[in-house]
Amino acid sequence: MIPLNDIKLIGLSFSLCMLAACGDSKISAVKDTRLGGDEFTIGETLSKVKECKSTDWSSEIVNNSTVVTHICAVKLDDELLNASKKGELAALKTRAGLANISVTTALSQARSAHAEAVRFSQERSTQWARRVAEVDKRIEYIATEPRSQFISINGTALRRGEAPPDAAAWEARRSEHLVVANGEKEKLLAEIEAEKQKAQAAIDAALKQIDDATAWNEKYAQEIQRTYEVVAKEVGTYYDKSHTLKVKTTFRYREGGNAEPVSAALFIDDLEGRSAMPVYLMDPKRMREYLTYLTKNGMGMEAPRLFDERFPIENISGPDGGFRYKSSKPAT
Structure with missing residues (x-):
């Protein structure tokens, strides 16, 4: 005879399985969809993406339709990381090179x-x-x-x-x-x-x-170099740390209809970054292309924005404008 407590646990497990099956039915419908007459289903294509070290599916109701999300936890290898760091530094250098436009214009x-x-x-x-x-x-x-x-x-x-x-x-x-x-x-x-x-x-x-303007031109040159070195050091520190990359692909599904891709975005440390066309849905081998494109200028650090924040000189517009240090004393 099965003890009463064991019967309760079996019943609870069965209920959870039923709930999971109910949720899975919509996820399964998305997985079984073939986009544009593709040879493989969405589920089959995404299962072949080798850049995913783990995957997860989830669903939720939004505006009377089901939104199904596929999450690919990316394997961040050295090649992708180094290329991203190189792109970040290149973007920083470009921003530093453009920093003196205001003073040279003046x-x-x-x-x-x-x-x-x-x-x-x-x-x-x-x-x-x-x-x-x-x-x-x-x-x-x-x-x-x-x-x-x-x-x-x-x-x-x-x-x-x-x-x-x-x-x-x-x-x-x-x-x-x-x-x-x-x-x-x-x-x-x-x-x-x-x-x-x-x-x-x-x-x-x-x-x-x-x-x-000539005097500020000289100061600009000094501060550009100093600020570039400060932010470049921050870039090095940022890329020495570990980071998590996830590609989230969302689909809209209505009962009796086909699943439709809604969006595909790269999340870095759980913060949404850039998005692009999910080319990996056409060919799982193109996930590398997708990741390379979205990280070619950096991996979410936004070094050019940090350069602007760290740069100590500001240009004041208006008839009485000009240049001045943001703080009372020049940054050191």
Whole structure:
């Protein structure tokens, strides 16, 4: 006779088996699906992926349909790890090489602004000289204009029988006109002087920007090298540690219908990374291709992003912007 406790355990085990069988039926339906008339089923194809050191299937209900997930725990060999590390360092080097774009751009813009300010000043100087010469010519004409027997004091032709202006009246008129002309010249010279100061201020501001950008250009070069070395060291430490890689492939399944691939993504240390077309569903030998593609620039460390975080100089936008250290003191 079987003891009562043993009967309970047998009943519980049977219930669990029934539940598992119920869940397995949907997983089995996905496994038995042939995509696009493939020779092998999804289950057969995934079972042939040699890069999986272990696999797991699970299912859940999402929006009235079943989502089945296949998890492949990847065998992370030295070849894949070293290639990923090499790609990470290459991406870091590229980011470091681009880091000085903002300061070199600022330097280029400052030089262009200086050249434009000098050109504008030279053009205006030519215009100013021409205007002053025109006023001087008019003043000289007024000062040397001879008294005429046929011109009235107002500068119009005398009418028949009209007496010409006497010498005193003529000279008085000349003096009045000279006062007006010289006043206009003084006003013009004052305007020119103000414009010269503005033009020179623009030139000086551009020169200051050139000096500032040049100084920051030198600091950038130093900080780029220092930050690159710091992050490169972090990359070495990161890749010396062990990491877990999993490829998760999800399928949507509806009762009476076919399974449809939904997504395929690489998880690194259980954090979702990049995704790509699951080419290994067409050919299990292409899992290596899939893994190589997703890890060619690194294995989730994002060294270029870390470079940006560690880089101590920031570019402040706006009219009063420029460059400054993120902290009060330069990083050491």
